Amino acid sequence: SGIGANWGTQCSHPLPPDTVVKLLKDNRFRKVKLFDADYDSLRALGKSGIEVMVGIPNDMLPSMASSVKAAEKWVAKNVSTHITTNYVNIRFVAVGNQHFLETYNVSFLKTTFLALQNVQIALIKAGLSGTVMVTVPLNDGMYESSTGLPSGGDFRADIRDQMLAIFKFLIHNNGVIAVNINPFISLYTDPNFPIEYVFFDEKATPIHDGGKTYYNMFDANYDTLVWALNRNGFGNLPITVGEIGWPTGGDQNANIEYAKRFNQGFLTHILGGNGTPMRPGMIDAYLYSLIDEDAKSIDPGSFERHWGMFNCDGSAKYQLNVKFVDRKRCVMKPSAKLDDPHAAPSVGYDCGLAVSTGHG
Incomplete structure (x- = not known):
């Protein structure tokens, strides 16, 4: 966990x-989640000690679903080779991403489970x-509550059978479910949403659900999933x-002040080890995202390019208590060459934002 x-x-x-x-290590991120299996990214993660989740993009799911050989070839190239040759600590393979968004074509419903089986x-x-x-x-759109409270949680009727088949398979194969929870989207889509409830400083009016009290949206959302799993016999998944x-841009509520408040609040909340009312204990999580992506589609909204804690050039937008280290004197190592195309971006990171007493 972590x-x-x-x-x-x-x-x-x-x-x-x-x-x-280096950015990950300097800031004490012990795990990283990739959306693909980019060779150079994985090679760089070799011997870093960072736990890695590699991803199979959605457009590759049909071939994975139709052919075990395709899955074997992908695993050999993108998992086995990096573990044995580059010493990458790959611990998870993510099969697709957010397949059941209502905006996606129903075809993903037919391929996800088959692809998951073949990859395993x-x-x-x-x-x-x-x-x-x-x-x-x-x-988190895959589950909902009939009562508006976590205890009413269940899976959407149109995908319930598919979900239960996936959960049964994951349990049998010691897998995990990864859920993307983004309170910002609730605020973005509903101007009347109580803004204080998305943060973690307990300034909002709490919600009471039986004997449980919810002071923030994350706990309530997470426990709605827990209730849905419990209700369908998968409480131990x-x-x-x-x-x-x-995000820090692209919307009136997407700004550095709110981003720092939310992310720091979340870190403090889960690193306390208390979990949620329904699932006490440490929560495993990946912050979204490390770096801005200025080439992403803005179809969901202009904020899509501004989720990073760091700008595209590696400079920090705000300070968080993970470990964003202080600025220090920066010197290039003697072997570095100024005409190296990688030198300028690296020096921009090392000297402009964080730390280094020697590059490399």
Whole structure:
């Protein structure tokens, strides 16, 4: 368990992967979640000690679903090779991402489960099923509450059968469910949503549900999922929070003040180890996101390009108590070359935002 970060790469001028790994390590992120299996990103993560979740993009699910051989080839190239040759600590394979968004085509419903099965078969054949687990990252729109309270939680009727089949498979294969929870979206889509309830400083009017009291939206949302799992016989399925965060631009509520308040509040909340009213204990989570992605589609909203805790050039937007280290004197190591195309972005990161007493 612990805190991780999502590493998206849709930047017009992406940082060198080695620099991003340094960013993760300097700020004590022990885990990282990728949306694909980019070779250079994974190579840079080798011997870093950082636990890695690699992703299979949604557009690859049909081929994975139709062919075990395709899944075996993908696992060999993107998991086995990196573990054995590059010493990457790959612990999870995420099969797709947010397949059941209502805006997505129903075709994902038909392929997700088959792809999940074939990837697990490929991991078993590769001798990795004991150390690498499968997961399915889902959005919180897959469950709802008939009462408006967590205890009314259940899965959407149109996808319930598919969800239960996936959960049964994950339980049988020691997998986990990854849920993306984004309170910002609730505020974005509903101007009357009580803004204080999205934060963690207990300034909102709490919600009472039986003997449980909810002071923030995250706990209530998470426990709605817990109730849905319990109601369908999967109360022991492990949950990880695959994405949670706050953007800094593109909307009146997307700003640095709110982003810092939300992310710091969330970190303090879960690192306390108290969990939620229905699931006490440490919560596993990945902040969304490490770095802005200025090349992302803005169809959902202009805020989509501004989820990062860091700008595209690696400079920090705000300070968080994970460990954003103080500025220090920066010197390039003697072997560094000024004409190296990676040197300028790396120096921009090392000297402009955080730390270094020697580059590299």
